[in-house]
Amino acid sequence: MRDSEIDLCGAEGGGRAPDMPYLAAEDCFAFRCAGCGGCCRGREDIVLSGYDLYRLSRRLGLPPKLTAQAFCRRYIGTVSRLPVLRLAPVRAAGNNCPFLTEGRCAVHQARPLVCALYPLGQEISPEGQASYYFQGTRCGGTVHEGTLAAYLEAQGIARREPLDILWACRCMELEWQAPGWEELFQPVVLRRFQAKVCQALYYRYDLERPWPQQFEENLLWLEGQKVRLAEMQQHIHRKNR
Numbered sequence: 001m002r003d004s005e006i007d008l009c010g011a012e013g014g015g016r017a018p019d020m021p022y023l024a025a026e027d028c029f030a031f032r033c034a035g036c037g038g039c040c041r042g043r044e045d046i047v048l049s050g051y052d053l054y055r056l057s058r059r060l061g062l063p064p065k066l067t068a069q070a071f072c073r074r075y076i077g078t079v080s081r082l083p084v085l086r087l088a089p090v091r092a093a094g095n096n097c098p099f100l101t102e103g104r105c106a107v108h109q110a111r112p113l114v115c116a117l118y119p120l121g122q123e124i125s126p127e128g129q130a131s132y133y134f135q136g137t138r139c140g141g142t143v144h145e146g147t148l149a150a151y152l153e154a155q156g157i158a159r160r161e162p163l164d165i166l167w168a169c170r171c172m173e174l175e176w177q178a179p180g181w182e183e184l185f186q187p188v189v190l191r192r193f194q195a196k197v198c199q200a201l202y203y204r205y206d207l208e209r210p211w212p213q214q215f216e217e218n219l220l221w222l223e224g225q226k227v228r229l230a231e232m233q234q235h236i237h238r239k240n241r
């Protein structure tokens with residue numbers, strides 16, 4: 001799959017199909033899973049949020065930038081125009097997720113949201129409303145059955161939902177601003193600014209401090225960086241006239 005086909009909101013053409021029903025909290029759903037690790041193989045669409053990377057970095061004891069350099073691909077999303085990080089499959093290991101070890105997830109407690117959700121999908125509206133739908137599996141094995149609320153609780157998704165909503169809503173706001181950045185900055189300066197966006201979204205975190213406060217602080221810092229770079233560009237422009 002090409003990078004351009006996978007953006008912050010997932011793979012192009014992915015998302016909810018018409019036959020995937022939304023679930024209410026008390027709705028039941030059932031699926032079979034043999035725990036074979038098959039859904040961690042050949043996956044190229046595991047996009048990380050800043051919070052996902054923060055959790056993985058804490059689990060690995062590495063700064064977020066090093067975690068990303070070691071385990072992710074980074075590029076600018078074709079639609080969002082924002083930096084996207086996704087787990088880089090290991091070609092030498094059959095294109096498996098870099099964290100798949102002996103058929104198990106080596107970072108289970110800190111696995112990304114996409115992995116914790118499966119076989120559910122999540123949508124977040126611009127108003128900050130999270131909805132869930134059942135994607136289904138075609139697998140055999142043990143039947144898992146229960147309500148949406150119980151599943152979200154058991155997988156740790158309910159606990160992190162406010163942070164995932166914060167991430168999604170702020171990224172949507174940035175996405176709406178991104179065309180303006182491309183008008184404001186010349187290409188060289190735009191690349192510098194995009195590097196700042198990447199720092200704000202993914203890297204500029206102290207792993208000893210809670211994530212959401214730092215995320216909000218980073219977005220304020222980014223505003224300051226935008227003003228500084230615009231002034232610098234203006235200054236160079238005046239000098240070259």
Ligand code: SF4
Nearest residue numbers: 033034037038039139
């Ligand atoms: S959902 Fe299917 S592919 Fe994934 S671990 Fe379970 S049995 Fe394997």
Ligand code: SF4
Nearest residue numbers: 040097099100105115
């Ligand atoms: S992070 Fe863990 S659960 Fe997710 S794809 Fe990799 S091995 Fe599988």
